[in-house]
Amino acid sequence: MTVPLIARGSLLAAIASSLLLSGCLMSTPPSQITATQKPGRDYQELTCAQLIDELGSIARREAPLAAAQERRVKMSNAQALMIGIGQGDGAEATELANVRGEREAVREAMIAKQCGK
16 A cells, blocks of 8 residues: 555655754753852841851752753653653742842852852
């Protein structure tokens, strides 16, 4: 049995569009999420001890967000395999970028105050 030329063309178009869409809306791995720029003035008034405490607090917030984003990446990849489109990034990625921005602002304040020297 031969497949008509029109049906073959439609099949090829469907496969091509599926392959193109499979790269759409993929979630960003946590290692590739960059810090959102945060002003350091929020931390200028803190002492070195307070800055160290703040850095610890930020680290405790960052770890579960990175883990949640990693889970989202895995689910998005599985979804893309099944239906051809991933989940994209959600609130986890946004919050992770914000937390990383806070971390950088705290580190800058620590450098300015010469904490740890």
